[in-house]
Amino acid sequence: MDITNYVERVERSVDYIESKLKKKPKIVIVLGSGLGKIADLLEDRIIIPYSNIPGFPISTAPGHKGELVVGDLHGKTVVAMSGRFHYYEGYSMKDVTFPIRVFQLLGVEYLFITNAAGALNPEFKIGRPMVIKDHINFMGTNPLIGPNVDKWGPRFPDMSVPYDPNLITLARTVSRDLGIKIHEGVYIAISGPCFETPAEMRMLRHLGADAVGMSTVPEVIVAKHGGMKVFGLSAITDMAVPEAVKKPLTAEEVLEVAEKTGEKMGAIIVEMVKRMDV
Numbered sequence: 361m362d363i364t365n366y367v368e369r370v371e372r373s374v375d376y377i378e379s380k381l382k383k384k385p386k387i388v389i390v391l392g393s394g395l396g397k398i399a400d401l402l403e404d405r406i407i408i409p410y411s412n413i414p415g416f417p418i419s420t421a422p423g424h425k426g427e428l429v430v431g432d433l434h435g436k437t438v439v440a441m442s443g444r445f446h447y448y449e450g451y452s453m454k455d456v457t458f459p460i461r462v463f464q465l466l467g468v469e470y471l472f473i474t475n476a477a478g479a480l481n482p483e484f485k486i487g488r489p490m491v492i493k494d495h496i497n498f499m500g501t502n503p504l505i506g507p508n509v510d511k512w513g514p515r516f517p518d519m520s521v522p523y524d525p526n527l528i529t530l531a532r533t534v535s536r537d538l539g540i541k542i543h544e545g546v547y548i549a550i551s552g553p554c555f556e557t558p559a560e561m562r563m564l565r566h567l568g569a570d571a572v573g574m575s576t577v578p579e580v581i582v583a584k585h586g587g588m589k590v591f592g593l594s595a596i597t598d599m600a601v602p603e604a605v606k607k608p609l610t611a612e613e614v615l616e617v618a619e620k621t622g623e624k625m626g627a628i629i630v631e632m633v634k635r636m637d638v
C-alpha cells in the first residue's frame with residue numbers, strides 16, 4: 361500500500377463530503393449490524409451514498425447499507441455511517457478505517473461506535489446494550505501498521521484511556537433516566553467470519569473480555585490516533601458461553617436481536633447527544 365496515495369484518497373473524500381455539507385458535524389455515529397435504523401432519527405437528512413464519494417470503499421455485509429446520513433439531533437449536526445467495512449469481508453485494515461480518517465479530517469471530534477456482540481460474561485442478558493469500557497485487539501493486526509502519517513497522529517499512540525470516561529458516565533446517567541438496563545464491559549475483537557468454538561469462547565473469557573465481536577477495535581484505534589473522543593456501545597445478541605449455547609448461531613439471529621436492541625441503543629445515544637456540550 362502506497363501511503364501517499366492513501367492520504368490523497370482520504371483528502372479527495374473529505375473535499376467531496378465538505379462540498380455537500382452546509383454544517384460541519386462534530387459527532388459521527390457508526391451503525392453496526394442491524395442498527396441502521398438509528399439513522400432514521402436524524403432530522404433534515406442529507407444522504408451521501410459511499411459510491412458517490414471519490415476514494416471511499418463500498419460495503420457488502422448483510423444488514424449494512426452503504427451511505428452517510430448527515431442530519432440534526434436536538435440541534436446538533438451529526439453524521440451517521442450506515443454500513444461499515446469489516447476485516448472479514450476482505451478489506452484491508454486501511455480500508456476498514458478509511459472513513460474514520462475522513463471524519464477526523466472533517467473536524468469530527470466524537471466517535472460513537474456500535475456493534476453486535478456475543479456475551480462471554482455468563483451474567484449478561486441477550487437484548488441488552490453493553491457500554492464498552494475497554495477493548496482487546498485480538499484481530500492479529502493493527503490499522504496503524506505501515507508508515508505513520510505524522511500530521512494525522514503519533515507513531516506510538518497512547519491507549520491508556522481508549523473510551524472517554526465522561527461519555528461512559530453520561531451513558532450510565534442517561535440509561536438510568538430512561539429506565540434502560542445496560543451492561544458494561546470489555547469488548548474483544550476477533551477477525552471472524554467464524555463464530556467461536558467452545559474452546560475459543562472459554563479462552564476469550566479467560567483473556568478478560570465480556571463480549572466478542574468482529575469490528576469496532578480498528579476504528580477505535582484510528583480514532584484515538586487521530587485525537588477523537590470515543591464512545592462504544594454493543595448490542596448483546598447471543599451467549600458465547602459454552603454452557604449457554606443451545607443451538608447453532610446464525611447471522612440472521614444476530615441481526616434480529618440487534619435490530620430489537622437497536623431501539624434502546626438509539627434512545628441512549630440520542631439522549632446522550634442531547635445532553636452533550638458540543
Ligand code: HPA
Nearest residue numbers: 476477478572573574600
Ligand atoms: N461472536 C462474534 N461476533 C459476534 C457474535 C458472536 O457470538 N455475536 C455477534 N457478533
